[in-house]
Amino acid sequence: xxxxLFLAYGLALIGLLGFGEYRGWGPTRANELRDVxxxxxxxxxxxxxxxxxxxxxxxxx
Amino acid sequence: xxxxxxxxPVVKAKSLSCPNCGGPVELRGFAxxxxxxxxxxxxxxxxxxxxxxxxxxxxxAQRIQxxxxxxxxxxxxxxxxxxxxxxxxxxxxxxxxxxSEYLLFNPYKGFRYISExxxxxxxxxxxxxxxxxxxxxxxxxIRMLGQTYTxxxxxxxxxxxxxxxxxxxxxxxxxxxxxxYVSPPYMLSSEATPGEVVWSLGEYYTCAQIWRAFQLPDRxxxxxxxxxxxxxxxAGRTASAWRLWLWLMIxxxxxxxxxxxxxxxxxxxxxxxxxxxxxxxxxxxxxDPFDLQGRPDxxxxxxxxxxxxxxxxxxxxxxxxxxGHGYDFGxxxxxxxxxxxxxxxxxGKSRDSVILPNVSPGRYYLRVxxxxxxxxxxxxxxxxxxxxxxxxxxxxxxxxxxxxxxxxIKIRSTAFESKRWRESDYPPSSSSSRxxx
Numbered sequence: 001x002x003x004x005l006f007l008a009y010g011l012a013l014i015g016l017l018g019f020g021e022y023r024g025w026g027p028t029r030a031n032e033l034r035d036v037x038x039x040x041x042x043x044x045x046x047x048x049x050x051x052x053x054x055x056x057x058x059x060x061x
Numbered sequence: 062x063x064x065x066x067x068x069x070p071v072v073k074a075k076s077l078s079c080p081n082c083g084g085p086v087e088l089r090g091f092a093x094x095x096x097x098x099x100x101x102x103x104x105x106x107x108x109x110x111x112x113x114x115x116x117x118x119x120x121x122a123q124r125i126q127x128x129x130x131x132x133x134x135x136x137x138x139x140x141x142x143x144x145x146x147x148x149x150x151x152x153x154x155x156x157x158x159x160x161s162e163y164l165l166f167n168p169y170k171g172f173r174y175i176s177e178x179x180x181x182x183x184x185x186x187x188x189x190x191x192x193x194x195x196x197x198x199x200x201x202x203i204r205m206l207g208q209t210y211t212x213x214x215x216x217x218x219x220x221x222x223x224x225x226x227x228x229x230x231x232x233x234x235x236x237x238x239x240x241x242y243v244s245p246p247y248m249l250s251s252e253a254t255p256g257e258v259v260w261s262l263g264e265y266y267t268c269a270q271i272w273r274a275f276q277l278p279d280r281x282x283x284x285x286x287x288x289x290x291x292x293x294x295x296a297g298r299t300a301s302a303w304r305l306w307l308w309l310m311i312x313x314x315x316x317x318x319x320x321x322x323x324x325x326x327x328x329x330x331x332x333x334x335x336x337x338x339x340x341x342x343x344x345x346x347x348x349d350p351f352d353l354q355g356r357p358d359x360x361x362x363x364x365x366x367x368x369x370x371x372x373x374x375x376x377x378x379x380x381x382x383x384x385g386h387g388y389d390f391g392x393x394x395x396x397x398x399x400x401x402x403x404x405x406x407x408x409g410k411s412r413d414s415v416i417l418p419n420v421s422p423g424r425y426y427l428r429v430x431x432x433x434x435x436x437x438x439x440x441x442x443x444x445x446x447x448x449x450x451x452x453x454x455x456x457x458x459x460x461x462x463x464x465x466x467x468x469x470i471k472i473r474s475t476a477f478e479s480k481r482w483r484e485s486d487y488p489p490s491s492s493s494s495r496x497x498x
Contacts, residue, residue, distance in 0.1 A: 002301045006466040010309040013462055017455040018316045024359030026418035026452050030388035036380045044428050045343040047378065 079104060080115050089132070089145045090166050090226050097226035098146075100131075105223065105231060116232070125149065128177065128277075129163055131225045135275035137175075137184055137266075142167045144275075146225035153217040153236070164227060172228060175271065176263065181288035182271045183248060183263030192249065192260055200487060203242045203249055205262075210242030210249040213289045214486045218252075241289055248290035265290045287480040295474035302467040309463050317456045325449030329353060329360075330427075333443045336373070338433040345430035350382055353448050357421045363414040363445040368396045371437050372409075376430035381423045388417055416450060 040047045077086045084101030088094050094108045096116065106113040127147040129135070134143045146164030160178040167173075174185040192203040192210075201212035220235040235254070242249040246265035251258055265288065266274075272281045284291075330351040336344065353360060366373060372395035380387035392415055398407035433440060479489050 002298060003305050003466070003470075006302060006305055007309075009466060010305070010312075010463055013459050014309065014313050014316060017459040018320070021316075021320050021452060021455050023357055024419050024449065024452070025455070026359050026416040027454055028390075028416055028418065030379075030390040030417050033378065033380065033387040033389050034385070036378070036385045036387050038382070038385065040378075040380065040428060041347050041382065041426065044345040044347050044430070047345070047428055 077108075077113050079106065080113055081106075086113060088226060089143060090172075090228060093166070093172070093228045094145075094226040095229055096223075096231040098223050098231075100224070103224075105233070107230070108226065116230070125222045125224065127161065127163065127224065128279075128282075129175075129271070129275050133275050133277075135165075135271075137165075137173070137274050140167050140170050142170075142173055144225070146227045146231075147223070148220055148227075148231065149222040150218040150237075150239075151221045153219055155216075159218070159221065164225065174261070174263075175266070177271075178288065179286060180268045180282045180284040181286075181291060182266040182268060183290070184266050185250075185261050185263040188249075188260045188262050190260075192251075201242075205249060208244055208247070210244045210247070212486070213241040213243045213248075214484070215240050243290045245290045245296070246292040263290065265292060286484065287477060289481065289484065291481065293474060293477045293481075295470060295477055299467070299471050299474045302470045306463055306467045310460065313456060313459055313463070317453075321451055324451045325355060325358070326451065327448045328445060329448050330446035331443065333441065334429070335439055335441050336431040336433065337439040338437045339435040344432070345376070345428060348427040348429065348444065350424050350426045351446060352424055353420060353422050355422055355449065357419050358449045359416050359418045359452065360420050361414055361416045361447040361450040362392075362427075363412070363447070364392060364394055364442060365412045365445070366394050366396075366440055366442040368394060368411045368440060369438075370397050370399070371395070371440070372433070373440055373442070374432040376428075376432070378428040379417060379420070379425055380428060381421070381425050383424055386421075387425075388420070390415065390417070416452060418452075 036047070077088065078084070079086050079099040079102060081104040082099060082102040084099055086097055086099055086106065088097060088108060097106050097108045097113065098104070099106060105116045107116050125147075127144075129144050129147075131144050131147060134141055136142075142165035144163050145166045148162050148164075149159055150162060151159035160176050163175045163177070165173040165175060172187070174183075174187075176183045176185060188205075190205060192205040195202045195204045195209060197209050197211045203210045203212075216239050218237050218239045220231065220233055223231050223233060238253040240251045240253075242251075248263040248265070250261050250263065252261070253259075268284055269281045271277075272279075330348065332348060334346075360379070362377065362379075364375060372393065375392045375394070376389075377391065378387055378389045392413050394411065394413045395409040396407075396411040397409060398405070400406070427444065427446070429444070431440070431442075482489050
């Protein structure tokens with residue numbers, strides 16, 4: 001074997017990304033929430049989204 | 062029992078006197094020696110006669126010190142050779158550019174040479190075979206014993222210093238036209254003097270190999286640059302790296318197929334909603350709960366709207382109804398189109414999707430809070446949640462990252478060869494025509 005490091009790198013990469021694919025890893029991230037009160041189901045307006053409340057304009061050309 | 066140890070015959074040097082200074086002169090090459098340099102006054106003497114005769118008087122301020130002292134013995138190719146001669150060859154018109162040659166002698170094998178240039182060494186033997194001229198990649202080449210040697214450089218060499226003895230009538234100032242042809246680790250050289258062309262074959266040796274062979278006590282010097290026939294540490298490695306890359310890509314493709322076939326990619330929720338901007342009441346709501354089963358895996362949320370020259374923003378929270386653990390995220394959806402002086406145009410899409418990675422199994426619901434411009438027309442939209450969606454970006458990323466080692470090896474290999482040929486008559490930037498002539 002002339003490239004043991006390349007082989008190890010390649011197998012590690014394939015293994016890691018294969019495992020990531022298996023576990024559903026993705027490039028996007030979301031804010032993790034802990035202990036969201038059960039009352040949210042009954043009163044959704046009581047929850048304040050991390051992304052909510054900002055003025056926005058997404059205009060066209 | 063008596064022991065009769067058989068020792069190798071001791072070869073004694075023949076001692077004579079210098080006709081110029083009277084100093085002692087030793088001959089190690091016996092009848093083969095035609096010229097010898099007096100170690101005291103450095104006069105060149107004719108050794109072909111019973112008594113030495115003067116050929117060339119004292120050379121100017123010659124106090125050269127060969128790296129391998131004369132009389133040293135070293136084992137090369139399983140044969141012990143003695144260093145009996147040394148000369149420095151300078152390249153005409155290139156001051157400071159030159160090489161050293163050591164003449165080696167073994168009474169049974171005859172003469173060999175080792176040459177040194179910037180601590181790159183070659184073990185050389187003179188050839189009896191006649192080479193056959195050919196072409197290789199547009200360059201002059203020589204074919205000999207089934208091997209093609211590419212022309213490397215041409216030089217007019219002049220002997221500037223000599224020490225020891227030689228089997229030819231050596232003279233300081235002697236000129237020769239030298240051509241080198243390479244096929245690493247070998248170098249074929251032709252040396253043309255008036256009326257004679259001598260071909261020799263050299264094999265590259267590292268400084269450490271020479272130091273080991275002659276058991277030299279000094280520290281092994283470092284070679285500088287890349288020599289004409291220095292074997293590339295990357296020779297053959299580029300092709301084997303690409304072969305390995307191909308096998309890894311096949312493995313990656315196999316894993317991709319397995320992942321594609323085994324991913325669940327199951328729809329777990331689908332519902333349609335409408336949103337009226339500026340309407341009274343709370344815009345946020347929660348969906349019916351849905352189950353995410355199996356191992357921790359991703360989910361994909363798809364948003365399909367009927368937006369038409371408009372935008373909407375969605376605040377989402379995916380919440381595990383049992384543990385209270387969840388994920389908060391937002392998505393913009395906008396779709397505009399029209400025509401202007403440039404023609405028709407469109408921007409964005411009326412649908413969007415997002416993948417949340419590594420979501421643990423459990424019973425979940427979505428909290429949805431749409432936002433739009435207060436004056437916008439009502440929007441119809443549909444939310445679809447899928448579990449275990451294949452994410453091909455990892456495969457593409459792996460394929461991309463797998464390219465790094467072979468490309469790196471290729472670049473290093475090319476850089477090495479480029480360094481080699483920069484020293485030749487065919488530097489990489491110039492055309493393939495013979496430039497040194």
